Amino acid sequence: MLGLVVMIRRFVAAARTAWRDGTFRGAVSGILILLVSATIFYTLAEGWPVLDAVYFSIVTGLTIGYGDLVPTGPVSKIFTVLYALLSVGLYVLVAASLASALTKDAADRRARRKHRRSED
Amino acid sequence: MLGLVVMIRRFVAAARTAWRDGTFRGAVSGILILLVSATIFYTLAEGWPVLDAVYFSIVTGLTIGYGDLVPTGPVSKIFTVLYALLSVGLYVLVAASLASALTKDAADRRARRKHRRSED
Amino acid sequence: MLGLVVMIRRFVAAARTAWRDGTFRGAVSGILILLVSATIFYTLAEGWPVLDAVYFSIVTGLTIGYGDLVPTGPVSKIFTVLYALLSVGLYVLVAASLASALTKDAADRRARRKHRRSED
Amino acid sequence: MLGLVVMIRRFVAAARTAWRDGTFRGAVSGILILLVSATIFYTLAEGWPVLDAVYFSIVTGLTIGYGDLVPTGPVSKIFTVLYALLSVGLYVLVAASLASALTKDAADRRARRKHRRSED
């Protein structure tokens, strides 16, 4: 349980470290803009309720793809392929940024610990 | 076959290296807490047997998503989206931590080998 | 919104950095060649329209796998397994190359900033 | 097209670099052993033909999960969850090893190029 508290703290710290870099901020903005666009598209093109369109878009972006909802028309299939390519790329980018920030923070912690020990 | 024994040893060693860092420990705790929460949620909200709820939760967290079980109600869909976002993130984190620990251990082995050779 | 513009710029810059390396260029070529081969195969072996074959191939390569289209014959299943192993590997490679180029570009930016500060 | 030839060469070279390290060799052995075990299990427990069992196991390991074949009994579901956790971990490990070997090879190439230039 203590590990979880430490982890949430480090995760928040890593998110802040990542946020300072434009890449992470841009990737998150990109995901949100794609999500809104996809939601609008699927409600119009497939006639899905808004919640279903959001649910399908996130399930696709995370590459889960349950298959309970699928694009039916040719335009929907083309849109889905383009949305998936961009969206999956951005999710990978966010994950990579967070992982790299966590690694960087851990390296900083190790360096500070070493520094402190060498001062004793 | 020998490679497998070496690999299991290194994997266990890497898991220990990763375990020493709070991030990995927290991510594993987070996955377990999410898994228990999701199991309770799906048994209540969807009326699934406990095994099915655990099976669905892990199949979702690993982004497999067979689609034999899917959330049906609106609350279930919202829960699934939130669970998936958090859970997939934590699985990625665990994978990244293990991979980085394996790489770190390999670098340490190389450094020790070099050191030994330079001592000869 | 500004973050998104910065992000698109950096993404394009990272794509250029990655493109200079033969690995990334080769992985993108590999994905396109596999995509064309798979499209030809599925139109002939499964009788799918070209759009469906492209849609299925990309949905498989990104590991989404909705399951609305699946290989039916034994030859199709063997082809799908081989295509998936190669294709998923190349998608991972492209993602890793882009992520590493973005990280490298970010490190370069930090180094330049530090350099400028030390000159003041 | 030239890029593809260069890429295949580098990929083979990276596979060799990775192969020298016990981790990669062990991960590949682990995947094969899991694949054989899963094939035997599903032919017996689910009565699937061997090709279907292999096809399902690889489609699961790569996290595609079409859902055309799914475990039906409780023992099958427990086996699938354990197989997926181990298998996905090993596929990630193989991908990470190959990516790190490719990066290492690229760094070596850059270092040699720099060295040659400084010698001129």
Ligand SMILES: [K+]
């Ligand atoms: K999937």
Ligand SMILES: [K+]
């Ligand atoms: K799926």
